[in-house]
Amino acid sequence: MHKDALGVQVARIFGAPVYLRTSWFVFMAVVILGYAYYIQRSPRMSWGDGFIVSTTVAVVVAAAVFVHELAHAAVGHTSGQKVHFISMTLWGGFTKLTQGSAAGSLLVSLAGPAVNVLFALAGYGLLQVVEPSSFAFGLRLASDANLAIAFFNLLPAYPLDGGHAIESFAMLCGAKKSTAVKITSYVGVILIPVAVLLFAFGGMMRTPVALIILIYLCTYLWKNASSHLSILRHQSAGYDPLQAKNLMRPAISFAPTTPVEIVAQSIGNGFLAITSHPHTGQLLWADGHVLQVKPGTPIMQVAVPLAEPPISYNALRYDVMEYLNGTHWHRLPVSHQQNPTVLAWAVTDAHHQPIGVITHKDATNIINRENHMLGLDHQI
Structure with missing residues (x-):
C-alpha cells in the first residue's frame, strides 16, 4: 500500500510508522458531536452532559483500539516479526506485520482482543469508585463497547x-x-x-x-x-509461479559416493543433484559448481545441506511462503537465516521421494519482482 493512502504519520513505534487516516478524524467528530446530539434529546440530559458522555466514549474506545493495534505490533515484534506500519482508520485500525510462526501469530491475534477486555474490566472497576455522573455513564458505555469489540474480533x-x-x-x-x-x-x-x-x-x-x-x-x-x-x-490453478511444482528446479538423486564427473552430466542437462548423508540421512544438493571439482570426488563431499522440512510438490503459494518468512522460516537455525543466498529445500513427490529443489534466492526474486510491479516498497 502506498504511503499516501495510509494517512498522516504521527509517530514511530518499534521502528514502524503510525498513521491516522482522514476517516479516523471524521469518525471521532461524528461520534462526539452526533452522539452528543442524540443523547441530549433526553429530558434528563443537557447538551453539556451529552458532550461529556460522547467524548468519554469516543476517547476511551479510540485509546483502546489504538492499544489493541499496539498489542498486535508489540507481540509480533517480540516474536521476531517485522512491523511495517500501524494505521488508524474509520473501521478501527490495522497493523501490517511480516509472517511469523504459527505460535507467534496465534499470540498476535489474541493480544488485540485481550486489550479490549482489559479496558472493559478497568472501566467497570473504576465505576465502583466514581460517583454517578455524565463521565461515569460514558465510561460504562465505553466499557460495554470494548467488550462488544473484543467479542466481535474473536x-x-x-x-x-x-x-x-x-x-x-x-x-x-x-x-x-x-x-x-x-x-x-x-x-x-x-x-x-x-x-x-x-x-x-x-x-x-x-x-x-x-x-x-x-x-x-x-x-x-x-x-x-x-x-x-x-x-x-x-x-x-497451476500457473502460480510460487506453486512448488512451478518454482522447483528438477533434480536427480545420486548415491553419496557417486563421483562428481558422473553427476556433472545430469547437471549439464539442466538438473540439480540430490544425495543424502550416509550416516544422518540429511538431504544434500549440488549445482553446476561440482563441475569445478577434481574428478573422482564423491558428491557428498561437495554437496550442501538442504533445510528441513522438505516441501511437498503440490504446495501452494500460501505453503511456500511459510518457508520464506513464516513458521518454517522461524524454525531454521540462525546460521541459515543469516545466509539465505545458499538456502534451499527439497521438493518431494507423493511418495516422499525428492524430485526437485526450491532455492530461497529463486523464490525471493519472484516475490521482489511482483512487489516491484505492484509498486510495493518492501522486499524479503
Missing part, C-alpha cells in the same frame, strides 16, 4: 482476529497454511446460518436496525470467506 472468521487465531491453531495442529486457510474460510461460511438462527430465536429480528445489522454481518462473513477461497482456487 469471531472465528476472516479478517477478524478470531479468524487468524483459528488459522494459526490449525497450523499448530499440523495443517499446511493452505489447509488452515480453507478451514478458517469454511468456519466463516458456517457462521452465517448460525448468526441467522441466533438472531431469529433470540428475538433480535423484530426491528429494522437489527435486520440491517444481521444482513451486514452475513455479507461481511461471506465476502471475506469467499475471497480467501477464491485465492486458494487461483493458487491451485
Whole structure:
C-alpha cells in the first residue's frame, strides 16, 4: 500500500510508522458531536452532559483500539516479526506485520482482543469508585463497547482476529497454511446460518436496525470467506509461479559416493543433484559448481545441506511462503537465516521421494519482482 493512502504519520513505534487516516478524524467528530446530539434529546440530559458522555466514549474506545493495534505490533515484534506500519482508520485500525510462526501469530491475534477486555474490566472497576455522573455513564458505555469489540474480533472468521487465531491453531495442529486457510474460510461460511438462527430465536429480528445489522454481518462473513477461497482456487490453478511444482528446479538423486564427473552430466542437462548423508540421512544438493571439482570426488563431499522440512510438490503459494518468512522460516537455525543466498529445500513427490529443489534466492526474486510491479516498497 502506498504511503499516501495510509494517512498522516504521527509517530514511530518499534521502528514502524503510525498513521491516522482522514476517516479516523471524521469518525471521532461524528461520534462526539452526533452522539452528543442524540443523547441530549433526553429530558434528563443537557447538551453539556451529552458532550461529556460522547467524548468519554469516543476517547476511551479510540485509546483502546489504538492499544489493541499496539498489542498486535508489540507481540509480533517480540516474536521476531517485522512491523511495517500501524494505521488508524474509520473501521478501527490495522497493523501490517511480516509472517511469523504459527505460535507467534496465534499470540498476535489474541493480544488485540485481550486489550479490549482489559479496558472493559478497568472501566467497570473504576465505576465502583466514581460517583454517578455524565463521565461515569460514558465510561460504562465505553466499557460495554470494548467488550462488544473484543467479542466481535474473536469471531472465528476472516479478517477478524478470531479468524487468524483459528488459522494459526490449525497450523499448530499440523495443517499446511493452505489447509488452515480453507478451514478458517469454511468456519466463516458456517457462521452465517448460525448468526441467522441466533438472531431469529433470540428475538433480535423484530426491528429494522437489527435486520440491517444481521444482513451486514452475513455479507461481511461471506465476502471475506469467499475471497480467501477464491485465492486458494487461483493458487491451485497451476500457473502460480510460487506453486512448488512451478518454482522447483528438477533434480536427480545420486548415491553419496557417486563421483562428481558422473553427476556433472545430469547437471549439464539442466538438473540439480540430490544425495543424502550416509550416516544422518540429511538431504544434500549440488549445482553446476561440482563441475569445478577434481574428478573422482564423491558428491557428498561437495554437496550442501538442504533445510528441513522438505516441501511437498503440490504446495501452494500460501505453503511456500511459510518457508520464506513464516513458521518454517522461524524454525531454521540462525546460521541459515543469516545466509539465505545458499538456502534451499527439497521438493518431494507423493511418495516422499525428492524430485526437485526450491532455492530461497529463486523464490525471493519472484516475490521482489511482483512487489516491484505492484509498486510495493518492501522486499524479503
